[in-house]
Amino acid sequence: xxxxxxxxxxxxxxxxxxxxxxxxxxxxxxxxxxxxxxxxxxxxxxxxxxxxxxxxxxxxxxxxxxxxxxxxxxxxxxxxxxxxxxxxxxxxxxxxxxxxxxxxxxxxxxxxxxxxxxxxxxxxxxxxxxxxxxxxxxxxxxxxxxxxxxxxxxxxxxxxxxxxxxxxxxxxxxxxxxxxxxxxxxxxxxxxxxxxxxxxxxxxxxxxxxxxxxxxxxxxxxxxxxxxxxxxxxxxxxxxxxxxxxxxxxxxxxxxxxxxxxxxxxxxxxxxxxxxxxxxxxxxxxxxxxxxxxxxxxxxxxxxxxxxxxxxxxxxxxxxxxx
Numbered sequence: 001x002x003x004x005x006x007x008x009x010x011x012x013x014x015x016x017x018x019x020x021x022x023x024x025x026x027x028x029x030x031x032x033x034x035x036x037x038x039x040x041x042x043x044x045x046x047x048x049x050x051x052x053x054x055x056x057x058x059x060x061x062x063x064x065x066x067x068x069x070x071x072x073x074x075x076x077x078x079x080x081x082x083x084x085x086x087x088x089x090x091x092x093x094x095x096x097x098x099x100x101x102x103x104x105x106x107x108x109x110x111x112x113x114x115x116x117x118x119x120x121x122x123x124x125x126x127x128x129x130x131x132x133x134x135x136x137x138x139x140x141x142x143x144x145x146x147x148x149x150x151x152x153x154x155x156x157x158x159x160x161x162x163x164x165x166x167x168x169x170x171x172x173x174x175x176x177x178x179x180x181x182x183x184x185x186x187x188x189x190x191x192x193x194x195x196x197x198x199x200x201x202x203x204x205x206x207x208x209x210x211x212x213x214x215x216x217x218x219x220x221x222x223x224x225x226x227x228x229x230x231x232x233x234x235x236x237x238x239x240x241x242x243x244x245x246x247x248x249x250x251x252x253x254x255x256x257x258x259x260x261x262x263x264x265x266x267x268x269x270x271x272x273x274x275x276x277x278x279x280x281x282x283x284x285x286x287x288x289x290x291x292x293x294x295x296x297x298x299x300x301x302x303x304x305x306x307x308x309x310x311x312x313x314x315x316x317x318x319x320x321x322x323x
Contacts, residue, residue: 090230090245091215098213098238104200107176117198118160123261124234128216130167130225131174139247140229141182148190150251155193159258166211168204175199235261
């Protein structure tokens with residue numbers, strides 16, 4: 001079953017699509033999105049309009065889009081019992097081992113173990129997709145590439161990215177077409193490090209085994225797939241260190257997760273210091289203040305402060321005795 005969530009705020013309307021499975025539904029949603037380019041303009045110039053006017057316009061657009069999508073959504077849930085029984089979603093398995101010796105084939109047709117596509121001793125970002133996906137995988141990759149352009153860590157030096165196709169019928173040519181499309185969005189340091197982005201395909205056995213290890217469950221639905229969207233952070237040895245679900249990824253949180261997964265291999269002294277103060281909150285999907293870390297830092301600063309007070313106190317007393 002497809003689900004489309006509409007969020008109306010003071011500055012505009014956001015659409016979050018989860019589980020779009022039908023190619024026809026994806027194409028229709030894409031057309032609707034193409035027709036709504038002016039929403040961004042309205043969001044930018046929103047303050048010019050009154051709050052009542054903005055909300056009225058957005059409400060009308062929302063009703064129109066919902067009316068257009070209603071028949072197709074009804075068709076998508078024709079047999080809801082069967083879809084509810086499907087084992088689809090992200091099942092987090094933090095600390096689980098991923099076999100990096102399993103061979104996959106890149107967009108140039110070169111086959112080798114996963115570990116040989118990654119940077120030695122550096123963390124790995126894995127994004128499961130299928131290259132003929134009508135919509136959701138494109139939204140996921142949009143978020144990944146926005147992240148790559150924002151991350152202060154250097155692609156090809158601090159981490160690598162493996163985009164893995166979970167449809168075993170797809171070919172290196174399918175992977176290359178999608179890779180060329182999205183690599184064109186890279187900027188600056190990310191563009192310079194594009195060689196560390198690999199688009200992969202694999203055999204049914206290897207794809208199934210990898211997705212099971214990642215906790216990424218999907219199901220065939222006609223010519224398409226029912227699936228969720230997420231990226232996984234792996235250590236250089238293949239341990240699952242973190243999950244980020246959805247289609248937008250906060251660069252600050254991903255940066256800390258990569259530093260944490262590197263086990264001291266990347267990041268600045270400030271990054272490692274921050275990991276004492278923050279811990280990943282799986283419910284919120286981001287790093288939040290860690291009470292224990294703050295107490296440790298506070299205790300250390302208190303001891304340093306007391307030491308400095310004692311040092312200057314003793315120094316002043318000695319100066320007074322000499323006088």
